[in-house]
Amino acid sequence: MRPEEIARIARLELRARRVVEGFVSGMHRSPYFGQSLEFLQHREYVAGDDLRRIDWKLWSRSDRYYLKQYEEDTNVRVALVVDGSESMQFKTGPMSKFDYARTVAAAVAMLVLKQHDSAGVSVFDSTVRSQIPASSRNNHLQAIMAGLEVQTAGGKTDIFGVLRRVNESLVRRSIVVLMSDLFCPREELFKGLTMLRQRGHEVIAMHIMDDEELDFRYSGTLRFEGLEGSGSLTCDPAALRAGYMQALERFLDTIRRRCAGSGVDYKLIRTSDNLDAALAHVLMQRLKRR
Secondary structure (H helix, E strand, O other): OOHHHHHOOOOHHHHHHHHHHHHHHOOOOOOOOOOOOOOEEEEEOOOOOOHHHEOHHHHHHHOOOEEEEEHHHOOOEEEEEEEOOHHHHOOOOOOOHHHHHHHHHHHHHHHHHHOOOEEEEEEEOOOEEEEEEEEOOOOHHHHHHHHHHOOOOOOOOOHHHHHHHHHHHOOOOOEEEEEEOOOOOHHHHHHHHHHHHHOOOEEEEEEEEOHHHHHOOOOOOEEEEOOOOOOEEEEOHHHHHHHHHHHHHHHHHHHHHHHHHHOOEEEEEEOOOOHHHHHHHHHHHHHHHO
8 A cells, every 4th residue: 555545544543454455455365474383393592581491302412402382382472662753753755754653553463463463562752652562352453553543753762761661561572563763872772672682582673764864855955954852954955965875875784784683674664665565574574484
């Protein structure tokens, strides 16, 4: 679904439903997001795991520690972490970065719950200002939609503090999907992402940016008003474009490389991209890990 089509739908739940329906109709078969492939499987030991669940017979053969993992352990738990800071207000197309992010989050939650798995949503700026814990209850989708519907973008970002709180709230291993423009201190960002990975969570970083942030096609003398207290600048953007694009590429290259080095799945998404394509990325990453 194109963003301009989705933006005309007022209610978030209806937006999400259109995205999911469009995604499913494009598949040759239903996307079983969280189906267990076998009754019993193993996964590698991670510091902090219960030592009683180590398969000692497998250790004696491989000299590596693996945990027995039963069917109930393989149910997918998805934690959707949506950036609601002021910079996410920015838009030059039909949808702001925040509207795009929360619509994709709603669609992912709908698809996950449709497969009888668990989904939870957190919206943050300098703190987690809204948190709906993961659940697979029949009425949980309504709680997620209602929680996302009332949110707006505003405030500064404390990315490490937020990811630490998310990490502390996850009592079982989860897929953590961060939806953000990643305009935050990079060391704090990767400190938080590494912390999640060390706890055994799978992490997907959906880097959501507006077309003009990526292409910078402005012309004429303009006044740029910074968000999150970054001041303002009057300039000729055409004269600055070359330097801006170089700085942008350094920024994106750093994010890509550090995510790869941390075992974080990374995807750059434009707010002009079809929303079901963003949904497909989350699904494909999950299936690859299966």
